[in-house]
Amino acid sequence: MTSDPTQFDFEIPARPEYLSLVRSLVVEAAEMDASLSRERIEDFKVAVSEATTNAIEAHARACRDDSIRIRCTLFDDRLEFHITDRGYGFYPDQIQVLPEPDDPSRLNFERGLGIYLMRVLSDKVEIQSGSDGTEVSLAIDLPANNSNS
Secondary structure, three states: OOOOOEEEEEEEEOOHHHHHHHHHHHHHHHOOOOOOOHHHHHHHHHHHHHHHHHHHHHHHHOOOOOEEEEEEEEOOOEEEEEEEEOOOOOOHHHOOOOOOOOOHHHHHOOOOOHHHHHHHHOOEEEEEEEOOEEEEEEEEEOOOOOOOO
């Protein structure tokens, strides 16, 4: 039995002080499925926060005052967040390859863990980017509820 997905669309100003609101929304959406562990929710909160931070920074670099769009969808089998900015965009396949986080030489780089964290803390990450902005789609799988094996 499948049900219609629950979806929320909202916009936030492209300012860092709104990150706590986004983090709260991730927790509230994730808690709609009681099968998710607190650790899994916290991990996904970090991933969505990283994507939102990147969007805020993209707006700052582009001197854009537009809002950042966020769509949250809870399906029977997964939770998705889509974060869309109107920055200049980038080429995800041309991101500088940095040393692994546990490599001592990584200490020479102050930034650059955002996409890495999104990929490690989410089950699915898609990035679509162009000159008119970027959409980052993040998803985590939900544990099967009451499944009969």
